[in-house]
Amino acid sequence: EAEVAQSPRYKITEKSQAVAFWCDPISGHATLYWYRQILGQGPELLVQFQDESVVDDSQLPKDRFSAERLKGVDSTLKIQPAELGDSAMYLCASSGIGDTQYFGPGTRLTVL
């Protein structure tokens, strides 16, 4: 069964350092999402791609966060510099046309 892949699964970093997360969606899925999930809360959308284009990044803190999906397949989410409040689970999801979203296992980020 096809799955969304994410790496790393865990990341510990110090504040002010840069971190990057990678996501490989299910093959053929044109839409890719990055979510942030704080412990005890539901996922909140950070950025949504349709192929290589950003269609929604209204909740992305653009002063420190960036995301790209250069060839419309895999994607990278970067934080620079990381802050203590960025500690969370970062989830990637993908969907096909008219389909629901399928999530990857997530990257748990701890900022010290």
Next chain:
Amino acid sequence: QKEVEQDPGPLSVPEGAIVSLNCTYSNSAFQYFMWYRQYSRKGPELLMYTYSSGNKEDGRFTAQVDKSSKYISLFIRDSQPSDSATYLCATRDSGGYQKVTFGTGTKLQVIP
């Protein structure tokens, strides 16, 4: 007011009990309704996916949508310890970019 409200629990039940999980939403444009299950430190896993009002059954799980009262429910029959997880309700409208709004999740523990 959040667009999707969900009782965070935790909810603790004995094995074999019937579990009822509920959410309310405020946006009448929402047409699609999902339930995700999320085990600790893992990504959400799609459980049920329904369109508009009505019931949908899948094994021990039944999803119910009442659009007139903007109320969605998930029933779990014969609950098992392996059902212990956080359950997230989610909704989306029929717009082109499939934006999904999640509830905060209800943590369920099924005691053997």
